[in-house]
Amino acid sequence: MARKRRKLSNPLALAVMTTLWQKPMHPYEIAQTLRSQGKDASTKTNYGSLYTVVQNLERHGFVEVTGVERQGNRPERTVYGLTDAGREEMAEWLSDLLAIPAKEYPIFETALSLMAALPPDEVVRLLEMRLSSLEVQVASGRGALEKLYETLPRLFLVEVEYQLHMVEAQAEWVRGFLDEIRKGSLPGTEEWRHYHETGEWPPELT
Numbered sequence: 001m002a003r004k005r006r007k008l009s010n011p012l013a014l015a016v017m018t019t020l021w022q023k024p025m026h027p028y029e030i031a032q033t034l035r036s037q038g039k040d041a042s043t044k045t046n047y048g049s050l051y052t053v054v055q056n057l058e059r060h061g062f063v064e065v066t067g068v069e070r071q072g073n074r075p076e077r078t079v080y081g082l083t084d085a086g087r088e089e090m091a092e093w094l095s096d097l098l099a100i101p102a103k104e105y106p107i108f109e110t111a112l113s114l115m116a117a118l119p120p121d122e123v124v125r126l127l128e129m130r131l132s133s134l135e136v137q138v139a140s141g142r143g144a145l146e147k148l149y150e151t152l153p154r155l156f157l158v159e160v161e162y163q164l165h166m167v168e169a170q171a172e173w174v175r176g177f178l179d180e181i182r183k184g185s186l187p188g189t190e191e192w193r194h195y196h197e198t199g200e201w202p203p204e205l206t
Helices: 011-022 027-036 047-059 084-099 107-117 120-149 154-183 189-198
Strands: 063-069 077-082
Touching: 011 027, 011 047, 011 063, 011 077, 011 084, 027 047, 027 077, 047 063, 047 077, 077 084, 120 154, 120 189
Parallel strands: none
Antiparallel strands: 063 077
16 A cells, blocks of 8 residues: 655644644744654754745645734734644545555665675674664663653653664664674675675675
């Protein structure tokens, strides 16, 4: 099952729509809400482009102006709300993302696919550095999550749980992979090492 091609593909647009689903807001309030609810930790958020995202949503009929606010001597702020089309788009887009797996391209996967260009011992050293960083992230993430549980329902923390689980899973995999390289049990390790020692690439690996 393929995902539907959407008029807007920037995940920030979806985050804006789900924020406006709570109530109409002006862009500055949208930014504050995204930050206060921790959505900037799970969605790449460029607050400088937030106004452009809102304008694009308006152009496609997903949001509309619902009023203008003015406080004291501050400039007027345009308040936006979701249209019926915006609610439908938000629900369909979110449903697609939850239901349909998509191939993503994490940069770590790219590095793993090209790591043979470095000597095995250097890869071990670098992955040990990565593992150390991951273990720190896991420890701090667990502590932060426990604190968040004290003030927020778990419903609003599931993405933080998922992020922590992914870091833990990566750390576990790196730990096991390192062990394979160190023991020489990873198929192709001898040829890999031979190439970096002699400059001769084994024919069976070409």
